Amino acid sequence: MRILITGGAGFIGSAVIRHIIKHTDDEVLNIDKLTYAGNLESLKEIEDSSRYQFKRVDICDAEDLESAFESFKPNLVMHLAAESHVDRSIDGPAEFINTNIVGTYTLLEVARKYWQGLNAEEKSAFRFHHISTDEVYGDLAGTTDLFTESTPYAPSSPYSASKASSDHLVRAWHRTYDFPVLITNCSNNYGPYHFPEKLIPLVILNALDGKELPIYGKGDQIRDWLYVEDHARALYKVVTEGVVGETYNIGGHNEKQNIEVVRSICKILDDLKPQTDNVSYESLIAFVKDRPGHDLRYAIDARKIESELGWTPEETFETGIRKTVKWYLNNLEWCRRVQDGSYQRERLGVSE
Ligand code: NAD
Numbered sequence: 001m002r003i004l005i006t007g008g009a010g011f012i013g014s015a016v017i018r019h020i021i022k023h024t025d026d027e028v029l030n031i032d033k034l035t036y037a038g039n040l041e042s043l044k045e046i047e048d049s050s051r052y053q054f055k056r057v058d059i060c061d062a063e064d065l066e067s068a069f070e071s072f073k074p075n076l077v078m079h080l081a082a083e084s085h086v087d088r089s090i091d092g093p094a095e096f097i098n099t100n101i102v103g104t105y106t107l108l109e110v111a112r113k114y115w116q117g118l119n120a121e122e123k124s125a126f127r128f129h130h131i132s133t134d135e136v137y138g139d140l141a142g143t144t145d146l147f148t149e150s151t152p153y154a155p156s157s158p159y160s161a162s163k164a165s166s167d168h169l170v171r172a173w174h175r176t177y178d179f180p181v182l183i184t185n186c187s188n189n190y191g192p193y194h195f196p197e198k199l200i201p202l203v204i205l206n207a208l209d210g211k212e213l214p215i216y217g218k219g220d221q222i223r224d225w226l227y228v229e230d231h232a233r234a235l236y237k238v239v240t241e242g243v244v245g246e247t248y249n250i251g252g253h254n255e256k257q258n259i260e261v262v263r264s265i266c267k268i269l270d271d272l273k274p275q276t277d278n279v280s281y282e283s284l285i286a287f288v289k290d291r292p293g294h295d296l297r298y299a300i301d302a303r304k305i306e307s308e309l310g311w312t313p314e315e316t317f318e319t320g321i322r323k324t325v326k327w328y329l330n331n332l333e334w335c336r337r338v339q340d341g342s343y344q345r346e347r348l349g350v351s352e
Contacts, residue, residue, distance in 0.1 A: 001026045003239070004074035006059055006107065007081030009038035011194050012131070012228055012235075016078060019232040021046040029072040031065070032081065033058040033099075039338045042193040059103035065110040075122070076239050077111055079104065080131045082163070085197055087349025089159035090292060100162035101169070104130070108173050115179065129182045129239040130170040134224070134249065134298050135160035136185060141296035147185070148301045149247045156293045174245050182242045184235060186250035187300045191228035191320065192327040196335055197348065199258060200321075203265050204328045205335055207281045208273070213266075217290030219259030222297040226252035227320035230313040237309050248309070251300025254317040259285075264317070268325045291349055 003020060007013040008030030020026050022045075032038045034056055046052055053072075057064040059081050081103065083089065083096045108128070115126050137147045138154030153168075155161040173179040190200045203213050234250045242248060256264075266281035275281065305311045315323070328335065 001075045001240075002029070002072060003027065003076045003078060004029045004031060004068065004072055005078045005080065006031045007038070007079070008032055008054075009034055009040050009042060010080060010084070011037070011042075012189055012231060013078075013080040014039075014042035014193055015191065015228045015232040016080070016235055017043060017052065018046055019229065019236060021049050021052055024236070025051070027051045028053070029068065029074065030054045031057045031059070031068055035083070037084065037195050039193075039195075041334060041337060059107050060098060062106050062110055065107060066114075069110060069114040075125055075127075077107075077128045078131065078235065078239055079107060079129065082166075084159070085348070086135075086157045086159045087197070087291065089157055089162070090349035093158035093162075096158050096162040100159075101165045104166035105169055108169060108179070112173060112177055112179050124180075127180050127182060127239055127242075127244070128170070128173075129184070129235070129242075130167065131235065132163050132167050132183060132185045133160065134185050134187050134251070134300055135295070136164040136167055137298070139295035139297065140299055143297075146299045146301035147249060149185075149249055149304055156295050180244045182238055182244065183247040184238055184250055185247065185300075186231055186234075187224035187226050187252060187298060189226050189228045189231050191324050192331070193334070194228070194324075196339060199261065200265065200324060201328060201335070203262050204269070204325055207266065207269050207284060208329075208332070210275070211284065212286040213262055213281070213284045214286055214288045215259055215262060216288060216294060218287065219257060219262065220296070221258050221294060222255050222299065223258070223261075224251045224299045225254040225256055225261070225317050225320070226250065227313065227315035227323075230315055230320075234305060234311045237311050238305070241309055243308075248305040249300045249302055250305055250311075251302040252313045252315070252317070252320075253302065254313075255297075255299050256317060261321070264321050265325060268322055272325065273329060289350060
């Protein structure tokens with residue numbers, strides 16, 4: 001198969017491409033604008049494969065997209081390109097509206113026109129897989145409920161509202177044009193090659209530098225953590241075996257409070273790389289002002305993808321977080337290079 005992947009230089013997209021090149025015979029075209037979050041270094045392991053190519057394209061640019069579709073002739077599209085950081089969406093929503101909504105619309109239209117030109121056999125095999133987030137469902141504060149595929153949308157942040165809009169566009173393109181789409185909504189990912197603005201890599205790197213470990217509010221926000229390589233496997237299963245028009249929720253069955261996550265990282269670092277004075281890294285924890293509009297709890301019911309497609313996560317939080325901490329300890333150079341002077345782990349998204 002020929003798979004066109006948008007956002008393949010990002011955290012999850014690069015994991016998907018590494019998975020496909022290592023474990024299948026498929027060909028991949030990676031389309032990415034290379035924003036601050038996109039790093040081709042995350043693809044070093046597979047960049048020499050004859051089945052992999054890269055094109056620097058902005059998904060808002062219809063002409064460039066058309067020429068990529070015409071030359072690569074994909075059977076499948078996996079759409080991961082997005083602005084993805086909630087704090088940045090609070091400071092500057094415009095890029096989120098542009099890439100996540102206008103960009104998804106532009107890609108849908110280019111892909112639909114390309115699909116209409118295919119022969120009947122190619123047309124029926126074609127799939128457009130839109131990758132989204134559980135944040136579109138809003139906040140589960142004060143309940144023990146789980147997000148299912150039919151939970152109503154109630155996004156809280158500019159980021160999640162832009163992703164909700166893009167999900168609606170994708171569903172409408174199926175209903176209106178019969179365009180063969182699939183949607184997945186997943187929980188918080190973690191693992192190797194995660195840009196250091198997100199909680200887990202930020203805490204690991206700050207701890208190693210002896211800097212404060214900032215906890216928003218009381219740190220009691222609950223997220224369901226999913227190891228990125230488990231997610232990559234799930235996405236490949238959905239795009240190749242999922243039922244057209246369906247949505248699949250993907251989660252790790254790992255509900256943890258943010259403060260628990262940070263304490264786990266500190267314990268692993270105390271074990272693998274103790275501070276010179278042997279004081280636990282937990283001493284660096286600092287409670288800071290909460291994020292405006294912060295959702296308290298997300299949790300995924302992943303029974304549909306398990307029962308219909310036979311996917312379950314392989315990593316528990318305990319095994320996945322240990323692997324992740326070890327990966328960062330062994331790849332500090334990657335972290336320095338991707339930050340590239342433009343982001344120094346400063347606080348974002350305080351809205352003042
Ligand atoms: P990321 O920020 O690490 O990567 C996004 C990639 O998209 C980058 O390589 C960036 O250069 C590229 N990009 C941004 N704007 C673009 C544009 N206009 N044109 C082309 N490329 C552009 O994001 P991620 O964490 O890998 O997330 C991938 C997808 O998964 C996103 O759609 C996100 O909403 C979704 N998601 C992420 C998580 C998570 O925990 N990280 C959870 C649920 C859903």
